Amino acid sequence: MDRVRDSALKAVYEVLEKGAFTNIAVNNLLKEANFSPLERRFITEIVYGTVKNKNSIEWIMKIFVSKKKIDPWINYILLTGIYQLIYLDKVPVSAACNESVNLAKKYGNPGSVKFVNGVLRNIARNQDEISFPDINEDPVMHISVVYSHPQWLVRRWVEEYGVKDTITLCKHNNSKSPNTIRVNTLKVDIEDLKENLLNKDISVKKTLYAPEGLEIEKFEQIDKIESFIQGLFIMQDEASMLVARCLSPAVGSTVVDACAAPGSKTTHLAQLTEDKSNILAFDIHSHKLKLIEQNARRLGVMSIQVQKQEAQRLGDLYERQIDYLLLDVPCSGLGVLRRRADLRWKKNQQQIKELAKLQSEIIEGASRCLKLGGTLVYSTCTMAHEENHDVVNMFLKKNKNYRFDSLLPYIPTRLALDPDLSYTAEKGFMQILPQRHNMDGFFISRIIRES
CATH class of the missing domain: 3.40.50.150 (Vaccinia Virus protein VP39)
Incomplete structure (x- = not known):
């Protein structure tokens, strides 16, 4: 069984079933096991992606599943499996289906194994038949389902910003948040820290508005960066x-x-x-x-x-x-x-x-x-x-x-x-x-x- 997908499933369960914060659930999980950088990124992608796109995934699941009562673990296996099928182009269909089936063997019974296999392979074969609410007939429902936000919030934003701006806002919320840091100018100049990070092969660019801000990429763990340990910066939007x-x-x-x-x-x-x-x-x-x-x-x-x-x-x-x-x-x-x-x-x-x-x-x-x-x-x-x-x-x-x-x-x-x-x-x-x-x-x- 794939321990990476098993770990991602556990985090999704903690968040959606038990009410844990996504960042804390993921961070705790990554601290407990020795994952490679690639594995860490994949776990994070599955967890954040599944949680953010829950509305969209559940809509798709309802199209293909008539069963009304599903065991929580099997439900989250399906959610993470559908997320991989629909949103992760680089994940082969066979891997998304087979590894989800293996998870069902661990958390379910022979009946649930067949159920998971049947649902995911049916979705994989019939992706072109998935339809969403029409934006002209019901813009709130359309945005809520397609861009995965609760209806009450979408309705509120449509009234305040209009349909076009609400879609832009929802797309923004579904995108990956940047890693912005505030340079601690009590200890270091902004340009000196920028050079320090670049020398560590960390991608760095200045933020658009905040004068002490930098946006960084291509690092594994923020608390393992030497300049973080030295107190040269703090994470802050x-x-x-x-x-x-x-x-x-x-x-x-x-x-x-x-x-x-x-x-x-x-x-x-x-x-x-x-x-x-x-x-x-x-x-x-x-x-x-x-x-x-x-x-x-x-x-x-x-x-x-x-x-x-x-x-x-x-x-x-x-x-x-x-x-x-x-x-x-x-x-x-x-x-x-x-x-x-x-x-x-x-x-x-x-x-x-x-x-x-x-x-x-x-x-x-x-x-x-x-x-x-x-x-x-x-x-x-x-x-x-x-x-x-x-x-x-x-x-x-x-x-x-x-x-x-x-x-x-x-x-x-x-x-x-x-x-x-x-x-x-x-x-x-x-x-x-x-x-x-x-x-x-x-x-x-x-x-x-x-x-």
């Missing part, structure tokens, strides 16, 4: 790198990162202030505080103090004591679906409403820690207006002593070339859209406390 720059704290100031874990933005704030400010990093989970400490230690950052505390209480604890406040609040994460393969299947409209309530509580409670003239940046990695514009607009409506402050001085010139984004950025907020800017979808707003 390009849009995420813009958040700390929009706060732009001054050297020697007191800064709060209220929802700080895992510390990528916190350490960026330290980097921007030359590690010469007093940065207080808060989170409500002890294990997440340890992640901040680990990242700070590896990067050589000394100016961060971590504390376990609810963001809502910071106004009471530090009233009018803080110069800069970062509120990168918990959110639905709809802007990071390219990176988080399983997330689209775990969210719903009700969760957005509940999160918006929490976010409003956080900005109301934490904002009072700012000194007069202090600066607040509110950010999320989602495009849901209920969590973004609605939260900050409601806050400003209730608190007349706070106002928007233009983002234009703090964002890359190239990003400001987008007229729609530039228009709102001048007012004090911006929405980065994955389908338009090829980054994670982030909302960022900058607010000043006047009195």
Whole structure:
């Protein structure tokens, strides 16, 4: 039996059956066994591909399977097998079918072995007969099935962006996310790190917008790269790198990162202030505080103090004591679906409403820690207006002593070339859209406390 496909199947089972995070399931699996670089890539491809394309694969399976109740293991064997048949051109049909049958022998019974063999070979013979919902008759159903996103989310995006832009967004989410890193300029120059990585035969290019960003390829394990171990960089999406720059704290100031874990933005704030400010990093989970400490230690950052505390209480604890406040609040994460393969299947409209309530509580409670003239940046990695514009607009409506402050001085010139984004950025907020800017979808707003 193929141990690579067996491992991929176990990871898919963990994600879709038990609710594990895809990245954690894959990383744990790859740490447990000695796989070659090619095997690691194949496992990752099967797991991420199957999870992301679940809707499409299940639609195809329903065309060829009349059986309503299928054992979970057999179901996931079929899902991974169909993914290989439909999406992986380099995998021979015989390999996809035969290895799936071998997995059915391990996890099923003689009847399920025949069932898996029959279904996959039937699909392989009749791929040309697979049809999807007509886009003209039902665009939401069409996009949901063909581009594998939940209907409620597709319907929402079609209403906001239209059919064409929604398809572009879904395609973006289904594509492979780039490996973007933020250079730790406290330790190394950008060009020096770039040369260092190139000398290790790692492909490197500069990111389009973030000045400290690089995109790297052709490496096996990020934590095995020498310059990573030395703390010369940290993994961070390009849009995420813009958040700390929009706060732009001054050297020697007191800064709060209220929802700080895992510390990528916190350490960026330290980097921007030359590690010469007093940065207080808060989170409500002890294990997440340890992640901040680990990242700070590896990067050589000394100016961060971590504390376990609810963001809502910071106004009471530090009233009018803080110069800069970062509120990168918990959110639905709809802007990071390219990176988080399983997330689209775990969210719903009700969760957005509940999160918006929490976010409003956080900005109301934490904002009072700012000194007069202090600066607040509110950010999320989602495009849901209920969590973004609605939260900050409601806050400003209730608190007349706070106002928007233009983002234009703090964002890359190239990003400001987008007229729609530039228009709102001048007012004090911006929405980065994955389908338009090829980054994670982030909302960022900058607010000043006047009195």
